[in-house]
Amino acid sequence: MNDLKLFAANEEQMRRLLEIVSSFSTAIGMAMGLDKCAIVNVKRGKIVDGEHIELWDDSRIPYLKPEESYKYLGIQQALDIKTVEAKNSFKEKYFSRLRNILKAKLNSKALFTSINTWALPCISYSFGIVRWTAAELRAVDIQTRKMLTRYGVHHPHSSVNRLYLKRHEGGRGLQNILMTHYKMVLDMRKYFQSKNSPFFRALCQADESTALRLAKPSIHLEETSVEQLSEEWNGRALHGRYPGNLNSDIILKTESLTYLTAGYLFPETEGRLVAIQDQVVPTRAYIKHLTGQDILTDLCRRCSKSLETIQHITSSCPNLAPREYMERHNAVAKIYHMEITRETGLSLDSRSIYEYEPRRMLENEEYKLYWDTTIITDRAIPHNRPDLVLFNKIEKSVQIIDVAVPADENIGRSYSEKLTKYHDLAFAVKEKYGLKKTSILPLIISVNGLVEQHMIENTRRLKLDSSPISRAQKEVVLATTRAVRKFLTSS
Numbered sequence: 001m002n003d004l005k006l007f008a009a010n011e012e013q014m015r016r017l018l019e020i021v022s023s024f025s026t027a028i029g030m031a032m033g034l035d036k037c038a039i040v041n042v043k044r045g046k047i048v049d050g051e052h053i054e055l056w057d058d059s060r061i062p063y064l065k066p067e068e069s070y071k072y073l074g075i076q077q078a079l080d081i082k083t084v085e086a087k088n089s090f091k092e093k094y095f096s097r098l099r100n101i102l103k104a105k106l107n108s109k110a111l112f113t114s115i116n117t118w119a120l121p122c123i124s125y126s127f128g129i130v131r132w133t134a135a136e137l138r139a140v141d142i143q144t145r146k147m148l149t150r151y152g153v154h155h156p157h158s159s160v161n162r163l164y165l166k167r168h169e170g171g172r173g174l175q176n177i178l179m180t181h182y183k184m185v186l187d188m189r190k191y192f193q194s195k196n197s198p199f200f201r202a203l204c205q206a207d208e209s210t211a212l213r214l215a216k217p218s219i220h221l222e223e224t225s226v227e228q229l230s231e232e233w234n235g236r237a238l239h240g241r242y243p244g245n246l247n248s249d250i251i252l253k254t255e256s257l258t259y260l261t262a263g264y265l266f267p268e269t270e271g272r273l274v275a276i277q278d279q280v281v282p283t284r285a286y287i288k289h290l291t292g293q294d295i296l297t298d299l300c301r302r303c304s305k306s307l308e309t310i311q312h313i314t315s316s317c318p319n320l321a322p323r324e325y326m327e328r329h330n331a332v333a334k335i336y337h338m339e340i341t342r343e344t345g346l347s348l349d350s351r352s353i354y355e356y357e358p359r360r361m362l363e364n365e366e367y368k369l370y371w372d373t374t375i376i377t378d379r380a381i382p383h384n385r386p387d388l389v390l391f392n393k394i395e396k397s398v399q400i401i402d403v404a405v406p407a408d409e410n411i412g413r414s415y416s417e418k419l420t421k422y423h424d425l426a427f428a429v430k431e432k433y434g435l436k437k438t439s440i441l442p443l444i445i446s447v448n449g450l451v452e453q454h455m456i457e458n459t460r461r462l463k464l465d466s467s468p469i470s471r472a473q474k475e476v477v478l479a480t481t482r483a484v485r486k487f488l489t490s491s
């Protein structure tokens with residue numbers, strides 16, 4: 001027992017109640033913290049001033065002054081709940097914790113989990129007890145987003161709805177305070193009103209004024225549902241492009257969202273990636289056509305050939321192709337190369353992907369693996385240099401593996417292009433070496449980390465578990481974010 005509140009008709013009764021509490025406390029080896037006790041003396045609905053009440057053992061409990069309040073179960077109150085003071089103190093504590101979390105250098109998932117489980121309860125604790133208006137709670141949500149923006153976690157033009165969606169739905173998993181309030185108040189009302197006891201019934205009938213207003217059969221609260229948030233996110237012209245592609249049939253949704261569900265990115269990096277996906281980074285096209293600013297040109301600052309859109313920067317600028325795109329592409333190919341050499345026993349090199357340099361050719365009794373090498377055939381084949389070629393000498397088979405990191409919109413086309421591109425090579429190699437089986441395995445992850453539908457199957461055909469998929473995705477999204485940042489800071 002921590003807090004106890006006693007009600008009595010007069011001082012004499014109060015003294016008797018206190019005696020009972022005191023003797024009970026002594027019996028169980030506890031003591032009353034008299035310095036924390038106070039008496040509120042109420043006459044005709046008003047707090048009456050007084051000095052103290054004398055107890056049997058000469059100890060005293062002071063009277064609460066009319067302007068003072070006390071904290072009972074964490075809520076400021078006097079004759080009734082001190083709403084204004086209580087709300088201010090809840091908000092103060094919430095924002096101070098939010099600030100501490102933002103300073104703590106957590107990864108993105110840990111950051112949002114901490115806000116939901118450590119900061120939010122500072123306010124949500126009062127839901128159903130203290131009466132909040134929708135406007136007040138919305139203001140707290142807005143202030144929260146402003147702080148996220150100040151710490152670089154949330155781009156000011158990124159989708160607000162997405163911030164509040166679950167991570168496995170493509171959101172960032174922040175709990176919305178107004179929505180939490182709605183749910184908690186309704187749940188508490190349901191709890192009280194469904195109790196089939198005379199005590200609860202009387203309580204419900206009498207309650208006209210608490211935050212729950214149990215005497216009313218229904219109350220009006222502003223509501224936003226998760227479905228509504230999701231629908232709005234999908235429906236927006238810019239913000240909706242990423243979820244539109246994400247929900248396409250040719251995408252593995254769960255695998256595509258690993259970077260969010262695992263949440264390993266720094267909050268700032270994740271914020272930048274989300275802004276890229278939401279199409280709100282300040283490219284020249286965005287500045288000129290969406291913010292309406294008068295700038296000289298909307299052509300790419302690097303190649304001057306195309307409109308400087310986010311799609312152009314992330315996947316089709318010829319100036320970025322030789323370095324940025326190549327490195328991003330190679331990171332994926334290297335991860336698969338490393339995994340294959342380990343699985344086939346060709347090599348046990350386990351350096352980090354940045355130091356890893358695949359050998360042109362590795363061979364053992366069973367396998368032969370080529371990296372970025374022209375495959376010699378009897379007749380000339382135009383496309384004869386795939387990323388990886390794995391021969392299985394025992395099974396007499398070959399697997400042609402080629403990586404692509406296309407724009408989100410080009411995933412499907414990219415896959416079929418690879419099949420067509422290497423069809424002739426597969427046929428020629430089969431003939432030359434008298435193989436029984438050939439297969440072409442395109443490995444496709446888009447610039448924003450969307451995972452093409454054949455990825456699990458193709459990875460399994462290489463006798464690998466699915467872990468290289470998420471590792472490859474991580475390299476891709478980091479490379480995209482890095483490239484965009486570098487591009488925008490150049491002039």
Ligand SMILES: [Zn+2]
Nearest residue numbers: 300302303317
């Ligand atoms: Zn360009």
